[in-house]
Amino acid sequence: KAGVTQTPRYLIKTRGQQVTLSCSPISGHRSVSWYQQTPGQGLQFLFEYFSETQRNKGNFPGRFSGRQFSNSRSEMNVSTLELGDSALYLCASSLDLWAGEAFFGQGTRLTVV
């Protein structure tokens, strides 16, 4: 059974640019959540999607957005990148809306220069 796949694994962008990250959940899983991990703030919840609808959103500015497609694949977008957006972005896949355990991908390491 394939795990959670995140692409790309590594990304370098310039301040002011925008970026799109992709997450393919485990087959059959309908919930996808996104987290930002930085050395200073640790792991922080960005948002959760279920059945193509954003169900929950963390405390991040509107520059961070996402969507989920009918096949449960999800993308997150960050516009007008800032240096502080440099982080590891992790995607988590769950069978149902927080039914319990979540399976994480290896993340996308975003560096903003």
Place this chain on the structure above:
Amino acid sequence: AQKVTQAQTEISVVEKEDVTLDCVYETRDTTYYLFWYKQPPSGELVFLIRRNSFDEQNEISGRYSWNFQKSTSSFNFTITASQVVDSAVYFCALSEAGGGADGLTFGKGTHLIIQP
């Protein structure tokens, strides 16, 4: 608001020693879930255990065991006879029943170093 505290930033032990990772949580909800995740150098978070607030029974899985005590709001994790492969960052996490607006709330993590 929910909060998870992992006071131990880094722990270093010699292989075969037992080690306990502490986790203290805060929540106003009566129904919630507690989790432990392991993050190896490769980056992905590996699920270890989920415990709901109504189940205070301790759990043992091989060399791993978890002690959940609602009276002290703690959910501690013990590795018995540690091995080098146990070296990783371990995160304790909390979620409200059904998810809620905060998703998973993570502690800052404990970096566990097992020396050969």
